[in-house]
Amino acid sequence: MKLCVASTNPAKTGAVASALEKLGIQAEINQQEAQSGVSAQPFSIEETKAGAINRAHHVLADCDAAIGLEGGVFELDGTMYLCNWGALVTSDGDVYVAGGAQVPLPAEIAMLLRAGEELGPVMDRYAQETGIRHHKGAIGILTAGKLNRVELFSQIVVLLFGQWQANSD
16 A cells, blocks of 8 residues: 655654554555645644645545644633644545544643744743654643654544544455
8 A cells, every 4th residue: 555644744754654553554655745725823623624634635646545634723611722633535535534632731822822823833932842843742741741742643543544444344
């Protein structure tokens, strides 16, 4: 199987590789950048989900399937939450989606996001690190390292492949 991944971000590509290994799936992986077609900082579950789907569609050409992964935030009851979505699009036109863990963001982070900043740079400053989005992600900071971005997106990829397999049998 030839699988296209709509990212060159090590957290996202590592998540796909980890999930495939866990599932025992052999695939030729083609990594490529893809536009999400949504805001640089998605601000709703719907927008984040749409970004994942759009990314997968953009890289599907010449592949059996494509995966798009997108991180975003959303508001619920006055609290801003982190959210992550994934989409698997097949060459047959099937689309599978799955979401990941949702955790509240500290008020000082939410305030900066509402002011127009993006989560990645805000988290870098908050944690006094560089490039958090490429490894532990916001989820790693918010869970004291108990879950990182690779693991979170890997769970989403497992959900995507599980749905595809369930519908292929």
